[in-house]
Amino acid sequence: MIREEYQKKCVSADEAVKVVRSGDWVEFGWAASMPTLLDEALARRKDELHDVNMRGGVILTPIACVESDPTGEHFTWNSWHLGGRERKWAQKGLAYYIPLKYSEMPRWIRENLQTDVVAIQVAPMDEHGYFSFGVSISHYAAAIEKARNVIVEVNEDMPKVHGGYDHMVHISKVDYVVEGGHRGLPILPSAPASDIDRQIASYVLPEIHDGACIQLGIGGMPNALGQMIAESDLKDLGIHTEMLVDGFVDMVNAGKVTGKCKNLDRGRIVYSFAAGTQKLYDFMRDNPSLAGYPVDYSNMPFIASQIDRFVSINSALEIDLTGQVCSESAGSSMISGAGGQLDFVEAAYHSKGGKSFICLPSTYKDKEGNIHSRIKGTMTLGSVITDTRPTVQYVVTEYGKVNLKGLSTWQRAEALISIAHPDFREELIEEAKKLKIWRKKA
Incomplete structure (x- = not known):
């Protein structure tokens, strides 16, 4: 039954991102966990979307949505924590910081914020129907609770991790599954010590x-x-x-x-x-x-x-x-x-x-x-x-x-x-x- 549900929800990235509407707020990845296939597919819809607000942070890889839209008319990046790329976007008026006390973020999402779509990267589903959030647990569970639609991009290289709670999502709470194959994870080299x-x-x-x-x-x-x-x-x-x-x-x-x-x-x-x-x-x-x-x-x-x-x-x-x-x-x-x-x-x-x-x-x-x-x-x-x-x-x-x-x-x-x-x-x-x-x- 679980495998059948998985197959029914398995679609292409282009099909999955059709749920995103103009004016939506999209919770979109964090740090080393970025849904690159969904990002590229969403960027291809640029001309038909307006005022889509993306939320994420600590970006380690390029974001096609933002970089394909130099006017900021279609996509706006709202950052929980600026990385190097986000600093450059902010200077161009393409990204904005969300002042944050990090421990409070899940409550903010549950009580204060509009969250229409969640698009995140996960590890492959286990035999019980659960996808591990892998390297980014952070606030994902709270965002999933609020979202109208939940899309997961499966990365075969994402490690399945052990957790305390809220470190995974069941297939029953997912609307679309996009299989990404082996996509690796962004490497963040250790800063050399002076x-x-x-x-x-x-x-x-x-x-x-x-x-x-x-x-x-x-x-x-x-x-x-x-x-x-x-x-x-x-x-x-x-x-x-x-x-x-x-x-x-x-x-x-x-x-x-x-x-x-x-x-x-x-x-x-x-x-x-x-x-x-x-x-x-x-x-x-x-x-x-x-x-x-x-x-x-x-x-x-x-x-x-x-x-x-x-x-x-x-x-x-x-x-x-x-x-x-x-x-x-x-x-x-x-x-x-x-x-x-x-x-x-x-x-x-x-x-x-x-x-x-x-x-x-x-x-x-x-x-x-x-x-x-x-x-x-x-x-x-x-x-x-x-x-x-x-x-x-x-x-x-x-x-x-x-x-x-x-x-x-x-x-x-x-x-x-x-x-x-x-x-x-x-x-x-x-x-x-x-x-x-x-x-x-x-």
Whole structure:
């Protein structure tokens, strides 16, 4: 019966996307899970569709719908989290960011958002009629609940994953199945770690102890730290994270991860989506040590904070002298998004024995080659505050780490200036004086 239902719903990509109407909102893939055949078929319908709003995020591959429509008359991309391509689209007025606290996304979809069609990539159906969401669990189940039509594109290379809940969809909830064959998965190479990344990671590593549970963001510094953990004497670590990346595989293969000390999901690696190299995707395939969850479980501060010794490590673009953190924009130009950073900053601090780290190089170089401090008197005009100043705990640069919790404004300024690049410290002191947050000492 299940196989018969599957065959009845199996159609071409061109046939499946006929359900999309002008004015629809289409939930359309996430990160390494993008329905490329459906994308191409929808792009072929461009001239007969108007004002179709696509939602997705962390795009790793081209999107034909957007790139075939330079006027934005037919398709508009609405991003939950900007990747490199999406930044370029946003500059052309073809993409727009959805300000997001990632843990809340499934609730937003269920309670607030119009979702007409879901078009996602999945693993092949099992003998019980279930399609695994594979590398992107995130918010798919919530979107399917709301949608008028559900289309799944089957990728033979998508790993079937083990989960907690809402990590799969049954054939009975699917309207159309498009068989995609072996399409591979996008490769996201690990960002190379610089000497500065390794120096920053060296300040964080001593704060991690046996039995801790780790959340890592993405980038060179988290990769450096993951490598250091793999080479360290640490043991019995746990993993509870938003994004599963190659660094975690290295930690597991080095024998550092058992998860036996976790209060929740003991012995299992919790994540909501994954992107990396083939090594990661092979590791995920039918691996019972993994527990893929929707993001309102993996990122929910109330849940993650119940795990003892929860350690959160994330990066930032700039921080002001009062401790406000921007991790998503350069002035008013969006770079990425808020993602789950604030979720984990709050969760780690409220965990028994937990710690939250915001890590950033002390300087950056602009297009003209000029060097600027990432620690500033006040935020660059238009910069978005990702983490409010009361929420921030440890801040780390290559010049050291400071704990801002409980510090007054003058103490915060003093602490942050102490880990700024030496070339900018006097300038920052003058800024602090102007802002009336520099205390004269006898």
